[in-house]
Amino acid sequence: MLKLLKEIFRTGEATVKYPFAPMPVCKDFRGKPEHKAEDCIACAACTVACPANAIQMETDTAAGTRTWSINYGRCVFCGRCEESCPTGAIRLSDDFELAVGSKADLTRKAVFTLADCACCGKPFAPAKEVDYVARLLSQSARGAEEADRLRLTASTCPACKRAQDVQQIAGMGIARQMEAGLSKAGKPAKELETTP
Amino acid sequence: MNVPVDPKTLVAEMTPVSTSEQIATMKKALLKSIQRSAYVYRVDCGGCNGCEIEIFSSITPVFDAERFGIKVVASPRHADILLFTGAVTRSMRMPALRAYEAAPDPKIVVSYGACGCTGGIFHDLYCVWGGTDHIVPVDVYIPGCPPTPAATIHGFAVALGLLEQKLKAETHVEAAGETAALPHPDIPYALRVRLEREARRMAGYRQGGDIAEEFMALLEGHAHTPGSFSLSERMMEAIGEERDPRRAEIIGRLADVVQQAVRGEAA
Numbered sequence: 001m002l003k004l005l006k007e008i009f010r011t012g013e014a015t016v017k018y019p020f021a022p023m024p025v026c027k028d029f030r031g032k033p034e035h036k037a038e039d040c041i042a043c044a045a046c047t048v049a050c051p052a053n054a055i056q057m058e059t060d061t062a063a064g065t066r067t068w069s070i071n072y073g074r075c076v077f078c079g080r081c082e083e084s085c086p087t088g089a090i091r092l093s094d095d096f097e098l099a100v101g102s103k104a105d106l107t108r109k110a111v112f113t114l115a116d117c118a119c120c121g122k123p124f125a126p127a128k129e130v131d132y133v134a135r136l137l138s139q140s141a142r143g144a145e146e147a148d149r150l151r152l153t154a155s156t157c158p159a160c161k162r163a164q165d166v167q168q169i170a171g172m173g174i175a176r177q178m179e180a181g182l183s184k185a186g187k188p189a190k191e192l193e194t195t196p
Numbered sequence: 197m198n199v200p201v202d203p204k205t206l207v208a209e210m211t212p213v214s215t216s217e218q219i220a221t222m223k224k225a226l227l228k229s230i231q232r233s234a235y236v237y238r239v240d241c242g243g244c245n246g247c248e249i250e251i252f253s254s255i256t257p258v259f260d261a262e263r264f265g266i267k268v269v270a271s272p273r274h275a276d277i278l279l280f281t282g283a284v285t286r287s288m289r290m291p292a293l294r295a296y297e298a299a300p301d302p303k304i305v306v307s308y309g310a311c312g313c314t315g316g317i318f319h320d321l322y323c324v325w326g327g328t329d330h331i332v333p334v335d336v337y338i339p340g341c342p343p344t345p346a347a348t349i350h351g352f353a354v355a356l357g358l359l360e361q362k363l364k365a366e367t368h369v370e371a372a373g374e375t376a377a378l379p380h381p382d383i384p385y386a387l388r389v390r391l392e393r394e395a396r397r398m399a400g401y402r403q404g405g406d407i408a409e410e411f412m413a414l415l416e417g418h419a420h421t422p423g424s425f426s427l428s429e430r431m432m433e434a435i436g437e438e439r440d441p442r443r444a445e446i447i448g449r450l451a452d453v454v455q456q457a458v459r460g461e462a463a
Contacts (some may be wrong), residue, residue, distance in 0.1 A: 015260045016346075021354055025348045037368035041376045048210045052310065052317040072363065073313035076341035083401045086396075097353035099338045105327065106313065106339060110368040132376050137380065140385045144283050 025094045030077045032095040035070060037110040039089035042066050042126035046081035046090055055081055064123050065113045072098055073106040087132070117157035119164075124157035213296065213332050222301035223335075226276070227357045233265030234304075234356060235277035239295045242324065243282030246342040247309040251279065254345035266352055272298040277355060280328040283311035285316040289331055296332050305360045306355050307334045309346075310341040317341075380412045387457050388412065394453050407443065411450045428455070 015060040016023065025031070049056045049070075059066045081090045100106055114123035115130040134154040139146035153161070214225075238251060251440035255261045255268060269275055272295040284292060296305070307328040310316030315421055317325030328334050353359040391411060396404030414434055431451035440443040 014257050016258060018259065018346050019264075019349055019359070026381070034283065037370070038374060039376050048420065053319065055434070061430055063261070071314060073337055073339045074310055074316055074319060075339065076292050076310050076317055079402060083405070089376070095362075096340070096347045097350045098340065098343075098365050099336055099354040101354065102337055103313070103334075103337060105363050105365045106337065107360065109368050112370045128374065128376055133380070135378055136385065143435065 023096075025096070026055065029094055030079050030092045032072060032093050032098055033070060033075060033077075033081055033096070034091050035088045035108060035110065036091075037068075039087050040067055040068065040112070041087055041089070041129040041132045042110075042112040043086065043129050043163065043193075045084040045086060049080040049084040051078060051080065052076045059114070061114065061123050065103040065127060066112045066114055066126050068110045069107055071107050073103065117160055118152060118155040119160035120157060122157065130155050130184075200251075213293070213450065215333055219301050223304070226302045228442075233267055233397060234276045234352075235267050235274050236271045236277045236279055236352075237272045237299065237400060238279045238281065239287040239292050241292050241312070241328070243279055243309065243311055247281040250340075250342040250345055250348060251363070251451040252309070254348040259345040259349060261349055261352065264349075264352070273300065273447055275299045275303065277306055277352075278332075279308050280312050280332070280334075281304050281308045282332060283315045284322070284325040284328060286323055286325065292328075292331060293317075304355050305332055305336050306351065307337045307412075309343060309352070310339055313337045313339050318345075324371030341362045380416060382416050383412055386458075387454070390453055390457060391450055395446060395450060399442075404446075407446055408450070411447060415454065 042057070044057050046055045050056075052074050054071045054076070055068070057066060057068050071072075078091065079092050080090055098106075112126045112128060115125055116122060116129035117124050134151040137150040138155060141147035141150055156164075238246060240246065250401050250460060251268070253259065255266075268278075272278065276299075278296060278299055282288070289385065292370075305328070307313050311318060312328045315321075315324060320328045325331060336351060338347060338354040340347050343351065354361050383391075392405065392408045395408035395411065398404060399407055414430070428451070431447070431454075435444050435448050435451070438447060
């Protein structure tokens with residue numbers, strides 16, 4: 001009997017103190033995804049990566065907004081959003097106490113504004129994303145002129161870029177024909193600048 | 197003959213079970229003055245059994261939910277709390293409703309796991325109803341895939357009204373002039389990409405990203421503190437301080453990448 005008691009005291013208590021004391025979690029524990037909306041550029045990388053469609057985005061071009069939302073009730077805590085985030089705006093935290101009484105409390109939203117295309121003036125991408133890409137591109141630019149050009153490229157919508165490309169290619173065709181015609185006539189071929 | 201079909205008419209819509217006023221007041225009274233153990237009956241509505249494993253690990257000696265009187269029982273007729281797990285497959289709807297009807301009023305319905313809360317990863321499958329609340333009224337949702345035993349205990353505490361819920365619905369609206377900071381503006385973008393790629397190749401996406409972040413912080417720290425240390429000396433010091441040989445190897449490899457880039461060699 002005494003031996004058994006000794007054994008019990010030696011072993012100690014295995015039960016955790018949890019609801020009365022905080023529960024320590026291990027390193028790299030995948031808890032609630034914490035979204036820092038200030039760092040988010042609304043690029044939708046997490047939306048594409050999310051296997052459970054817990055993260056969703058809705059674009060409202062009339063109001064000029066894009067709404068990011070996460071439903072913690074649908075999240076499977078895989079951490080793909082964190083892996084794909086280019087700015088580190090979403091991180092899986094240690095928080096696991098997610099139980100709620102009403103379903104509406106499981107969603108979190110962030111509203112971002114859309115930027116207008118520099119060419120046609122229609123909203124095409126989140127303003128923060130355009131700004132981020134422009135700054136990132138101008139970081140590796142060689143001069144101020146190139147930086148300005150890259151900034152303009154970043155703030156032009158794909159449709160306008162396509163139209164400009166078509167125009168440019170058409171111009172190049174004419175230039176090549178002219179070049180060929182001129183050199184046949186024996187005159188020196190003039191260098192024609194067609195691409196910026 | 198070919199009349200366009202409205203897809204909505206092809207999907208059966210059910211009226212969820214509703215509770216009467218009387219039962220709602222009874223439930224409030226039960227929550228206010230529950231003077232006894234709360235018995236739990238587990239209804240598996242087509243889950244993967246991950247949730248079941250976590251429920252059973254929360255009644256093991258380590259988490260010991262029974263110290264709060266939470267006991268898993270074998271029949272819904274004994275239950276105060278019904279625990280619905282799984283995304284509610286079409287064939288499990290009737291058994292789930294039978295279990296719900298068999299439990300005596302007032303009863304608390306808990307939706308357990310990502311599948312129970314919203315259908316989880318199976319939410320848009322043709323063969324599931326996608327969530328417990330499509331068939332029965334739910335009092336508490338416990339998200340998680342699966343919820344850890346600690347989250348389970350927290351969820352029961354919320355269900356019994358002992359703890360307050362922590363999560364609240366929030367909407368962030370972008371402030372005027374809000375910009376995202378560029379990470380590591382002092383390190384050339386091409387080098388940053390090479391470092392991150394190498395670290396992620398060696399340590400996996402998540403941990404590799406973390407190691408690359410640490411390394412670039414080290415690199416920037418070096419750029420800002422004027423001292424006698426050269427870049428390679430500083431790197432050697434960082435590798436020497438590292439206790440984990442695997443991390444030391446990765447940091448050494450990243451230092452090589454920096455040296456290569458400085459010498460102007462291609463990746």
